[in-house]
Amino acid sequence: MTESGQQPDADTTPHPPALPARAPTSGDPAWVRILITTIAVGSLIVLVVIPVLSVFVEALSRGVTRYAQNLTDPDNLSAIALTAVVAPCAVILNTLFGVAAAWAIARFQFPGRTLLVTFIDLPFAISPVVAGLMFVLLFGSSGWFGPWLNAHGLRLLFTPLALVIATTFVTLPFVARELIPVMEAIGPDEELAALSLGANGRQIFWRITLPNVKWGLLYGLILCNARAMGEFGAVYVVGGRIAGETNTMPLQVEMLFQGFDSPAAFAVATVLTMLGLVSLGLKTWVESQQDDGQKQEEPAEPGITESVIPPKTA
Amino acid sequence: MPQVNQRVLPGFRLSLGFTMLYLTVLVAVPLAACFITTARLTPAQFGAAVWTPRAVAAYSLTASAAFLAACISAILGSLIAWALVRYDFPLKRYFDAMVDLPFALPTAVAGLVFSTLYVPSGLFGRFLTPLGIELAYSRGGIILVMVFIGFPFVVRTLQPILESLDRESEEASLMLGASRWQTFRHVIFPSILPGIVTGFALAFARALGEYGSIVFISSNIPGQSEIAAVLVVNKLEEFQYAEATAVATVLLTASFAMLAIINRLERWSRRWDS
Structure with a gap:
């Protein structure tokens, strides 16, 4: 990812990054090519395409009116609304965190820096169910803070x-993980230049850093949001699954499925699937933007001396 | 890559302070709660919670299903990555984008739709059940959804490695008289192996902790088709917090071990770069 100090090895000639435009001259015999392509395409169709299509087929299997009824059921509507609140909250919190963490890690050297990066990754490794359990241990009636909360008439x-x-915990690394390598790759030169020209911290951030990392940030936001909307295990444990109150969309899907109301479960699932598809489309679009950006910047690679700092007026 | 050693830029204290506070509140304290609750158990209590026949069955099912699923993901993911990088076929761009769908699709939806497709009356189930392959509400179903959530890790780890592979050494190998297979075995395979192993480990780690999709497709019968994450939830629902926490600690330890292994592997697979 990062093009750190390229040392010309003895056996590897410096090689421009292989462009997809270069015709894939694979020397594989035709039967190998056909076999592998068939397996690859076939497994993607069986694992991804058919399941996604059948979400919609199943949801509409009892007719459009039934589908509309299922979607507008008060409990299902409240699940949709709850997800629409919970996911953005988690995304906003983790964006603030991600920006702060990336600034500290990519712009400064301090002891324990690598350890901090590993620590940020921890929530990825932890099973969501275990994450939920940790918060039950903290806030449950017999937990660490539970009795204190109870005494003050609060319940969490x-x-x-x-x-x-719980959702914030599970999606914590997404933004930071995307931003740190992007900011490291860009380097601090432009920010230092701005500083030497008299810009203050806020101006540096809004005019230099943010425009530079915007695609990386957006990419992290999309991934974070997609995961937050679909989070199941952790919210299953801490939510208590009260229909109409603490059921997010995935939890509502499970509750309907357990209640043998499959068409309704699929109706809610269509909303989640569409959101997933939109996330995927946005992600692909951001990737193409990032690629364009890189291609434009590449010619200026040898010495990034001339950086465009917008003329500022106080 | 130039690094600022002197802290000239503003905001160091603020950003690091906020980062540390956030991580302490959201990660360190909850983790401590889990470990301290477990540490309060006497060794006998801990053993009784962690080593019941039901728990052991859950660990071995989780580990073996995750291992098998990661193996399938590694093979399938490698083939998909190979086809996407080396060959041209219609709609390739769309298939490429689709690989990420398991990351974007909520696991509950995956569980719901897979269990519906593979029941005996489902779209795939009606062909597979007569052949004796029952995937819904069986161990096979657990492996199936683990493959679904795991194979993108292998594809996405391997793709950049395959793209940056040095074509000239391949051509040289062919020119020196090696067969296509020999070239693959001795030239290509050694350089993509670290990527495959890293992808395998990522898929395995993800499958170990998976809950959302499995709760749909498995019958979750204790001792038979109950994975470790489901066991934790079931213990919680029975208000047996100590037992739930003890099992969770086992899962946590396993995931930390996997994180350490993956960090190592990623360094190993990067040794071919630059």
């Missing part, structure tokens, strides 16, 4: 706030 577990906390 089985409330939407608990859903936000």
